[in-house]
Amino acid sequence: MDAFPTATLRSMKRSSDIGRTGTLAVTGGTPLRGRVRVGGSKNAALPMLAAALLTDGPTTLRRVPDLTDTGLMLELLRGLGASVEDDRGTVRIDAAHVRPGDRPFEPSPGRVAAMRGAVCLLGPLLARCAMSGGGSVRLATVGGCDLGPRPIDRHLAAFEALGATVARDHGGVTVSVDRLRGAEIYLSAPPAPGLPPAPTVTGTANALCAAAIADGVSVLHGAAREPEVVAVGELLNAAGARIEGLGTDVLTVTGVRRLRGVSGRCPAAVVPGDRIEAATWMIAAAATGGRIVVDGVEPSEVAAVAAALRASGARVSICGSAGHRSIRVDSCGRPTAFEVRSAAFPGLPTDVLPQLAALAAVADGTSLLTDDVFPDRNAHLSRLPRFHASVERAGATAVITGGDLHGGEVHAPDLRAAAALLIAALAAEGSSRIGRASVLLRGYERPAEKLRALGATLGAPNWRVGKRPAARPGRGGWRPAGPRRILGRTRPVSPETSACSALA
Ligand SMILES: CC(=O)N[C@H]1[C@@H](OP(=O)(O)OP(=O)(O)OC[C@H]2O[C@@H](n3ccc(=O)[nH]c3=O)[C@H](O)[C@@H]2O)O[C@H](CO)[C@@H](O)[C@@H]1O
Numbered sequence: 054m055d056a057f058p059t060a061t062l063r064s065m066k067r068s069s070d071i072g073r074t075g076t077l078a079v080t081g082g083t084p085l086r087g088r089v090r091v092g093g094s095k096n097a098a099l100p101m102l103a104a105a106l107l108t109d110g111p112t113t114l115r116r117v118p119d120l121t122d123t124g125l126m127l128e129l130l131r132g133l134g135a136s137v138e139d140d141r142g143t144v145r146i147d148a149a150h151v152r153p154g155d156r157p158f159e160p161s162p163g164r165v166a167a168m169r170g171a172v173c174l175l176g177p178l179l180a181r182c183a184m185s186g187g188g189s190v191r192l193a194t195v196g197g198c199d200l201g202p203r204p205i206d207r208h209l210a211a212f213e214a215l216g217a218t219v220a221r222d223h224g225g226v227t228v229s230v231d232r233l234r235g236a237e238i239y240l241s242a243p244p245a246p247g248l249p250p251a252p253t254v255t256g257t258a259n260a261l262c263a264a265a266i267a268d269g270v271s272v273l274h275g276a277a278r279e280p281e282v283v284a285v286g287e288l289l290n291a292a293g294a295r296i297e298g299l300g301t302d303v304l305t306v307t308g309v310r311r312l313r314g315v316s317g318r319c320p321a322a323v324v325p326g327d328r329i330e331a332a333t334w335m336i337a338a339a340a341t342g343g344r345i346v347v348d349g350v351e352p353s354e355v356a357a358v359a360a361a362l363r364a365s366g367a368r369v370s371i372c373g374s375a376g377h378r379s380i381r382v383d384s385c386g387r388p389t390a391f392e393v394r395s396a397a398f399p400g401l402p403t404d405v406l407p408q409l410a411a412l413a414a415v416a417d418g419t420s421l422l423t424d425d426v427f428p429d430r431n432a433h434l435s436r437l438p439r440f441h442a443s444v445e446r447a448g449a450t451a452v453i454t455g456g457d458l459h460g461g462e463v464h465a466p467d468l469r470a471a472a473a474l475l476i477a478a479l480a481a482e483g484s485s486r487i488g489r490a491s492v493l494l495r496g497y498e499r500p501a502e503k504l505r506a507l508g509a510t511l512g513a514p515n516w517r518v519g520k521r522p523a524a525r526p527g528r529g530g531w532r533p534a535g536p537r538r539i540l541g542r543t544r545p546v547s548p549e550t551s552a553c554s555a556l557a
């Protein structure tokens with residue numbers, strides 16, 4: 054691990070999956086074939102672990118994925134005074150000794166700076182303060198993927214509406230509270246001028262945790278409908294909270310005085326399968342001309358990804374029986390160009406646009422990929438040309454003309470950009486080397502082991518990124534561009550095919 058302290062590793066197995074150097078050698082050109090099971094969701098596990106701080110008795114969560122981010126979260130919880138036991142994905146948290154003192158709660162700034170999910174501590178810690186008659190929380194500026202601006206103004210506005218006071222400074226924020234009172238809360242904001250409002254996912258989880266123990270009723274408007282938010286809400290309800298409307302954009306929360314511990318036997322204590330991991334393997338299969346079956350995720354949660362893959366010419370179907378449904382992806386040959394746009398759930402997740410960009414890079418024709426949720430998410434776009442992909446940008450839209458990719462050398466800038474570069478390397482002719490590939494371990498459990506089982510040729514030599522190879526003449530490199538004429542045919546994803554019901 055080059056980016057994080059070794060103390061964050063939850064198992065030695067994980068450290069050897071990518072290699073201690075954090076670099077990955079990939080020999081591309083082999084279609085992925087076989088079966089892969091996804092782990093628990095990073096973005097559900099992090100707020101669920103944080104929410105466990107709220108319960109009086111111990112809470113046990115199951116299927117907690119073994120990731121850098123979950124390791125950091127467990128260390129943060131321990132640092133706050135919680136007792137944490139971690140037995141291969143079953144995590145027991147006892148927060149009985151987490152009480153505000155004379156000084157604010159302050160999760161370790163170094164760890165907070167390494168992950169976005171640390172922001173999910175704010176709501177539960179604030180609630181903990183209110184349950185003890187008052188206190189404050191100091192949170193350093195949180196880290197995470199490089200997606201452009203990632204404000205937390207909606208989180209803070211929610212806390213203020215509930216009665217907290219907020220003080221910002223250059224290094225972070227301090228939120229103080231005596232008691233929390235039910236309120237009307239607004240959780241959507243336009244990502245950029247001119248774009249439709251998007252709900253905040255972690256902001257909704259934070260507001261739910263604080264409202265759960267507020268005096269009176271809160272109504273959360275413009276709430277996120279993402280499955281990860283539903284998972285947190287169901288865990289809180291299992292602890293005794295009274296939340297209605299989960300899965301819709303209006304949540305009504307009737308505050309209760311205390312929340313009890315949740316047993317690991319409770320279905321709400323199980324972290325759901327990671328829909329972004331599932332989508333990543335689905336896209337990798339389509340990009341390599343492969344055929345795979347993905348287990349361990351609810352198919353309706355990847356309906357929009359399935360629609361995008363179908364638009365690129367792949368066949369996607371559901372197999373298995375109720376409760377054990379799997380997703381089958383058959384590439385059906387070279388993909389054709391497609392057009393997609395990210396949106397809040399049940400729309401296409403922003404977290405799969407980088408991986409779809411790698412698919413577009415091998416598709417026949419010119420594809421358009423627009424990120425309306427994070428219009429500046431482009432770390433992957435500047436690196437894909439290392440594999441000789443032709444990439445341009447027009448505002449929030451990536452314009453990608455597909456062709457044959459060739460092995461390249463590149464450093465991974467962040468989690469999903471790393472996934473995109475890995476897919477490009479798997480689809481490329483020849484050998485590639487991806488430096489800082491250990492960033493994949495923030496969101497994928499044993500990715501190299503899973504890919505090898507699907508037939509990928511991966512090594513992990515002691516290797517350093519060399520000089521950038523020259524772009525192939527005529528294919529161009531990445532260049533930000535103004536509006537341009539679009540060449541080639543694209544298949545847009547119709548609202549009907551991207552609807553959740555397409556796979557339900
Ligand atoms: C740990 C975690 O769960 N991360 C996920 C979470 O991030 P995260 O919760 O940080 O992302 P948000 O849902 O908050 O961001 C969505 C949009 O709302 C805007 N916004 C957000 C908060 C705010 O206070 N003000 C504001 O304007 C953002 O700039 C963005 O345009 O949801 C994102 C959107 O699905 C995913 O890409 C991340 O993987």
Ligand SMILES: C=C(OP(=O)(O)O)C(=O)O
Nearest residue numbers: 169170197198404469496
């Ligand atoms: C953006 C992501 O993660 P984070 O919010 O943790 O940075 C992601 O999972 O794609």
